[in-house]
Amino acid sequence: MRMHGSQLRASGDPYFAHPIEVAGILTEYRMDTAAIVSALLHDVIEDTVATRADIAEKFGEEVAGLVEGVTKLSRLELQSEHARQAENLRKFIMAISRDVRVLVVKLADRLHNMRTLHFIKKPEKRERIARETLDIYAPLARSIGMHRICAELEELSFQYLNPTARDAILRRLEVLRVQQGPAVAVVSGEITSRLEAVGVNARVHGRQKQAYSIWRKLQRKSVAFSQLSDIYAFRVIVPEEDDCYRALGVIHRAWPMVPERFKDYISTPKRNNYRSLHTTIVGPRGMRIELQIRTEAMDRVAEEGVAAHWRYKGKSYGFDAQAAGADGGRDPLINLRHLVQLMEHGGDAEEMVEHAKLEMYLDQVFVFTPKGQLISLPNGAMPLDFAYAVHTDVGDTTVGVKINGELRPLRTVLQNGDVVEVIRGPKPTAPPDWRSLTVTGRARSAIRRHIRLSEREEFVRLGRTAIDQVFARAGRDRAGVSLRPALDRFAFANEEELFAQTGRGEISPVQVLETVFPGLKESERAAAVARVRIEDGHVGRLYIQGGGLTPGVSLHFANCCSPLPGDRIVGILQPHGGGLAVHTIDCPRLAEYEDQDDVWRDLHWTPEAERDTVSRARLSATVRNAPGVLGTVCTLIGEAGGNIANLRMHHRQSDFFDVDFDIDVTGAKHLTHIAAALRACPAVETVERVKG
Template sequence: MMRQFELVERVKAYDPNADEEQLNRAYVYAMKMHGSQLRASGDPYFSHPIDVAGILTRYKLDCASIVTALLHDTIEDTDATLDEVRRLFGTEVARLVDGVTKLTRIQISSDNAKQAENFRKLLLAMSEDIRVLLVKLADRLHNMRTLHFIKKEEKRKRIAQETMDIYAPLAERIGMAEIKTELEDLAFRELHGDAKESIEARLTFLREQGGSLVPKIIEELRDTLKANGLDAEVTGREKSPYSIWCKMQRKNVSFEQLSDIMAFRVTVGTLERCYQALGIIHGAYPMVPDRFKDYISTPKRNGYQSIHTAVIGPQRLRIEIQIRTAEMHSVAELGVAAHWSYKQGTPSMEGRQYRWIRELLEILEHTASPEEFLEHTKLEMFADQVFCFTPKGDLIGLPSGATPVDFAYNVHTEVGDRCVSAKVNGRLVPLRTVLRNGDQVEIATSKAQTPSPEWERFVVTGKARAQIRKFVRSQHRDQYLSLGRQLLERTFKEQGYQLTDKGLEGVLKKYRLNAVEDLIVEVGATHLTAKEVMQAVYPGIKMLPKLANALSFGRNRKKTKAEAEPHLRIRGMIPGMAMHFAKCCHPLPGDRIVGIVTTGKGITIHTIDCDQLETFSNEPERWLDLGWDHETVGTAHVGRITVVVSNEPGSLGALTTVIAQNLGNITNLKITNRQQDFFDMLVDVEVQDVRHLTNIIAALRANAAINYVERAKH
């Protein structure tokens, strides 16, 4: 336990103007008020506030913060009152002690209303003075260091989980990297002790095996920089066990597969030299793609600045390097404690590191209840979340990697279903754009819009994914119903019979189905064949081959060349003008269409939802309202589909076979993306109309080799 004079000397060492008399009085008052109270370890209770004050001297906090640390438990655990603290130590200290006392009462609870109210108190206390949070973090850090003295395992785990869920993310949010790392590792030991011991044992083994490797890498990096005229301090840093464990879980890899357990830091004198060092390192060693981040030009919201890069460096090892100035390093390690504004005056909420609290306060003013506030914000302190704003200023909390579609569904299910475009910070962006903290998102909707199955490939929230899947299932059922009825009608007709619902009702029990519609859907999804169903309806029937009708479309197909187009009558066309179909959207009979008049080219026909139409939005005189006069039977048109096929033997054959069986003709096929497990393709198919293409899509979806299929819109 730190003695009274030692604490005063520590504070005076970095703050010669500190109120020595106030520090002494606070030390004695805390000792007197806590009296004979004991901690779980058996130590005198007053040793705890003294150790908390000692932790804060490491971050060179002002005198009022140190006094607050000494007194932070007096109101909660002794007979002291807030009025007495105010009378003895002043208004500023009393306000800070009161704020920390409110934070002390915060605990995770199954009662949502209570938890929401506690979070609200937490925000309000932090907003009044960020030093309240700094004192509480030091308090929690000392409690975690002595957690093993608590006998009840359940209580230890609750405190550790609370630390992991609330206090470590809060420390990260204000840039207190040292406190955050230690809190995480102490909680990690309690929650996943076996995993921590295993990782520490492997780290010890690596240190023993490669003890001379790290110094060699540091020396070579230093020599490389010096040879190019740059003196820099180069150090090596081992990642924490918890950080390593998180990466193993996130990437689903073993410890041995990790290549960046060690990180190296290059510290230079000025900002310009940071970029000079980056150029030297990238010039000397191959850069690892997709591992470069410039947090100097775009700092993190907690004020963190540094350049991160990964290279195949000395000893041909893949290493991670951070480049920063000494001042940036101070901010990275100490966070707000490195440059808080009240060292020059009164506390301010204007700094970047406080802005997130102020923004939440603005939202708090517009929420009807603590529960609503908790639902919309989750405090913006969790590292794996991003928080964005609606145009009205409402805050929406989303998982990391969320997109405008996730945002739209979070606002309201109907907004998500009808989402057509999004603006982020006033700029139109693709719907798959990944949102960042602080983005303002505006969603445009249309009553004609429906969820796109493609959205499921990039949304990350459960609500969005569930809603999209629900719509897709409904859409697929309609398509399967249409396709199944066509298959049954054709099969029955070929055999000289008429399809009736009454006939199908008689075989429902055989297939354990409740309705005729369900049976037809099963046929459309290819879970049953039309031939099977017909033989069930008419037992003993001998099926006759009827190939002529099935092949009639293929034999009589006409090309979509100039000789075929005159047979097509488009309602609204200007007589005598040339006409051709746009290659961007491939309009088909049955689509809603418009024409764009182009001098020297005639009229180009687009689908009403074609993205290219936006190019002509300011030229309404060029638009023609067109429509199909009739669907020309036997005339082929090219429809384009996007397909994701499993990378397995026979998959491409399955694709072509399904299209051929459904009377389509592939005119072009292009692989747009190759992955280990899947191929993305664009396939042009000759069909009669939209309905024909829809049937082909439905049949492809029912095939196990096809992972995804949709009509291409671009």
């Protein structure tokens, strides 16, 4: 209070109210004294005259180290928001790897800031903070198992980033609450009585899925709101681990189970130490019900994560496997150690943020080494992801793979329970096409490290072409113009280095243009930054990179799958000089080339593809036949940033009709966002992307 003095927050409250609230959040998790003291002091180094030495003198080295780790990192004068975010993330994760309490205090700090975000007046600042929270802090909370904080951060961010979709989902949840609310109490009672009848003492309670969780599922699973089976879920809390399996048997005998909806996270815990049984049944009154069955200890770990089993041992603060016992004897920080290894591989800022998100977001599949060691990987992982998860050297020397004893292609998607044996060669090899055969950030960053130097020539060519194109759009000619001002501004030794960094996406061609021609007219600048439409292979070459894209080889987009920026893509070399056909990785036509390894070429989009271009895509929707529905749907597409180029109605019936929308979008991610917005609309039954 003395240090912060008369400082005020945006709400008008005294500033010291904020650290007191942050400390209060940590007391709910029963954190240790040093963590709570650090929460009270976490802003004094940055916002007051106090120094680290002052804190060490008054409160000890342990608290000083924690406060220093939590102190907001100064915003570096780098060239892009991505670079600043990446550098902050890099330093932050390194600090977390030394002491997890740095992260726990920071999460509590961010949670209170999000709870009071509405006091910030500038909408763009609110959106930036919410985006950073959703991209970085919520996934970090999930990765160490702190589900309660993660869920609240996601919900608060969603409120500012997509209020229209959130309001639509909340309205539908309110309708469901009126319709199905009474049934929830009946279901809880029936499950409890069934378990009591066989001597299982259980506590059963229902919960409603949160709006952001529903939104993610609408995006990820391409289903309509009405098809979601787990809007209401029930948690069954029992005393012992054996009771979990007894309860499961009772429930499956009483009500039919929905096939392929059972998961045993007790025998194979998630990487953040989450343990529970999941199943979906067709329960009383025909309701599809998702059940989570767990012990009290498992429930505490699920909600509180690392805070549940972290103790002082000796003179250090860390994971106490002995205290965790049978209900969680695995260090949940293994997730973050993967991120630390990823940081050590280096790479540019955008790559690092992208790979960190990959590590934190994806669901899991469990596979085994030939010796029976369990390896957890993201869903959709392939053999190279497995190889790099075992060890970087194993990944670098991989030449083939056996899955369940049979030789399989490296593009095979691994399934739960597979036994994977890596075939290694004598020396490291990392062909460019390997990047399309991985999904984990760890594998991708290791492969990129190998091929970074070999790609330099391609980046120089891409950068030179991009700069020439922007100059031409602005009515200027690079020939005879000195690029010295740009070399001086960005501290490059020569033009080749400038072209290479532009090709990598570190610098935009528009920045080069504005530096060389500082008196640029607004009309010239507008022409230079206008989005380029990707309609043919000639323009596409500027926004696609890869080992298969060499000068002199023509490129065209396959009509069968209509690739968009952001799609995972591969090239197929056509016979008789037909050039390179670009396909999405899930295109059915690729099955024709399964045994022709020599025609496959790795391709991927440049960072500028989604920022600087626009593409045409098609969505097909089934909507209710009612007045005003088509206008509502078109408005939703416009609010999501899509421009409707054409629409066609067909299969018109008295109750429903189908409509195809041709929409200009910035890429696959933008199209997915639009589709999810439509699925949240009550008048829309189904929405699918049409390829070809």
